[in-house]
Amino acid sequence: MTPKERAVAAFELREPDDIVPTFELQFQLADELLGKSHVSQEALDKAGPKERERLLRENAEIYVEEAEALDYSIVALQYGPGGRGQNMIETIREVKRLVGRERLIGIGADGTMSIPNGGEMVDLAVRLCENPEGEKERLEAALNDRIEAVKPLVEAGADTVLMCADYCFNSGPFLSPKMFREFVTPYLTRQCAAFREMGLYTVNHTDGDIMPILDQLVEAGSHALHSLDPMAGVSLKEVKKLVGDKIALCGNVNCAILQTGTVDDTIADSKRALRDGMPGGGFFFTTSNTPFKGMPLENYLAMLDVRKQYGRYDTKRLSVEG
Numbered sequence: 001m002t003p004k005e006r007a008v009a010a011f012e013l014r015e016p017d018d019i020v021p022t023f024e025l026q027f028q029l030a031d032e033l034l035g036k037s038h039v040s041q042e043a044l045d046k047a048g049p050k051e052r053e054r055l056l057r058e059n060a061e062i063y064v065e066e067a068e069a070l071d072y073s074i075v076a077l078q079y080g081p082g083g084r085g086q087n088m089i090e091t092i093r094e095v096k097r098l099v100g101r102e103r104l105i106g107i108g109a110d111g112t113m114s115i116p117n118g119g120e121m122v123d124l125a126v127r128l129c130e131n132p133e134g135e136k137e138r139l140e141a142a143l144n145d146r147i148e149a150v151k152p153l154v155e156a157g158a159d160t161v162l163m164c165a166d167y168c169f170n171s172g173p174f175l176s177p178k179m180f181r182e183f184v185t186p187y188l189t190r191q192c193a194a195f196r197e198m199g200l201y202t203v204n205h206t207d208g209d210i211m212p213i214l215d216q217l218v219e220a221g222s223h224a225l226h227s228l229d230p231m232a233g234v235s236l237k238e239v240k241k242l243v244g245d246k247i248a249l250c251g252n253v254n255c256a257i258l259q260t261g262t263v264d265d266t267i268a269d270s271k272r273a274l275r276d277g278m279p280g281g282g283f284f285f286t287t288s289n290t291p292f293k294g295m296p297l298e299n300y301l302a303m304l305d306v307r308k309q310y311g312r313y314d315t316k317r318l319s320v321e322g
Contacts, residue, residue, distance in 0.1 A: 003103045007073035007160075007284070010248050011201050011223045015281030020274065020311040022304065023074035023106070023250075025162055025205060025226065026290040027066050032297040034069070036062050044087060056087060060094035067103055070304060073284075074160050075099060076106040089156045096157035104201065106160040107153050111146030112188045113139060114165035114206075115174045128183065135183065143187050147194045160201040163191065163222065168208025170232040177212050185216045192221040203250065207289065208232045218243045226250035227288045237276040240283075249277055250284040258287060258299045266299045270306035278311065285311055 001009070006021035031037050039059045044052055067075045075095055077088065088107070095105055116124045127135045150161065167173055173180055188204070195202050204222035209232040217225060225243075228234045228251035236252045243249075253273045257265050270285075277283040285307050291300045 002101070003067075003071060003073040004101060007104050007201070010073075010282055010284050013245065013248060013280075013282035015313045018312065018314045020278055020283060020285045020307060020313070021073040022070070022285045022307060022311075023072045023076060024070075024286055024290050025076055025108075025164065026078050026292075027070070027072075027076075028293045029291050029295065029297050029300065030062055030066060034062065034065055036065075038062055053090075056090050057094055060091050060098065063091075063095055064098045067099070072103065074104045074106045076108075076162060077158075078106070078108040078162060078164075089152055092153060092156040092158050104160045105158050106162050106203070107150070107158045108162045108164055109146050109150045109153075109195075110163040110165040111139075111143035111191060112163075112165045113175075113184050114167060115169070128179070132182075139183065139187050143191055147191065150195065150198065150200075154198045154200060159199065160203065161195050162203045162205060162226075163188075163195075164205040166208065167206045167213065168210050168229075168232065170208055170229075172209045172211075173213050177216070180213050180216060185220055188217075188220040188222075196221070196223075210234060214239065214243065218247050222247065224248035224250050224284065226284075226286065228252040229288050230254045231256055231288065235276075236273060240276060240279075244280060244282055248282040248284065250286045251277065252288045253286070253303050255287050255289045255292070255295070258291070258303065259295050261299065263299060263302045266302045267306055270303045271310060274306065274311050278313070281313075 001017050003021065006016040006019065009016040010021050039055045044055055047055055063075050063077060077091055077095065092105055167184065175183060192202050202222040203224045203226050204217060205226040207227060207229045210217060211234065225247050228236050228239055228249060230252055231254065236249065240249060251273065254269050257269045274285060
């Protein structure tokens with residue numbers, strides 16, 4: 001199967017014919033892997049038309065080199081410049097030219113309420129209590145804006161949307177389940193429906209302990225849920241049992257282990273994730289966040305080596321030893 005075909009199988013809750021698909025929301029280790037850096041927004045801002053065209057082309061080539069080297073099914077265009085403007089449109093077109101039908105192209109877009117930063121948290125709490133209808137108007141406007149912004153990106157060739165809005169701390173959701181149902185779930189449901197209508201596959205990402213709102217996240221209608229955070233106590237095995245027949249799951253090799261553990265630690269946790277997530281399909285093998293700056297590349301490549309050895313459906317290697 002092609003990388004794209006593996007992803008489509010997982011989104012459709014099927015087993016691929018060969019190997020479990022993999023991707024990441026971002027890959028921040030291009031320097032370490034390829035000896036190349038993604039172009040900065042500052043460099044693009046300073047560039048003339050011809051130089052800007054060259055930089056965007058080179059940036060797209062780095063995205064594709066990463067995907068080919070790591071066997072990603074989705075080329076996620078979230079790290080580096082882009083946003084919602086012409087830069088992103090041109091990057092999508094160039095990546096599409098390079099990958100053709102081999103891989104999906106993912107963009108980042110989410111108009112729902114996420115955990116605010118410390119400087120805004122008190123103000124948001126006050127608005128939710130004192131003027132909930134006004135806050136809903138703001139949420140409506142933000143959602144409509146994001147949906148409209150995605151349309152030209154789809155026309156350029158994007159076919160997957162990575163919806164990244166953190167809703168939870170390690171101790172649980174920022175909003176109570178009751179408030180989440182009022183201020184997030186209706187908007188997330190509309191967002192998923194709008195993106196699906198555009199023909200996009202949808203991946204819903206949030207870190208933290210999602211268990212109190214798991215039913216609402218599934219109900220909202222995304223194709224897949226990321227990242228099933230083990231550092232917040234979320235069990236991939238449990239989530240698979242509860243909702244694995246309703247939504248594809250992405251995860252959940254522990255980033256804390258990838259960052260500070262040994263290669264042997266990484267191998268053990270990677271086997272655990274495959275053992276918990278693979279049976280029955282509907283699973284993407286990913287980290288529990290992203291391969292971020294400072295994570296040893298050696299550990300991340302060891303994780304992917306485990307996938308090559310044990311992440312296969314065609315040889316039925318599902319009884320991975322711990």
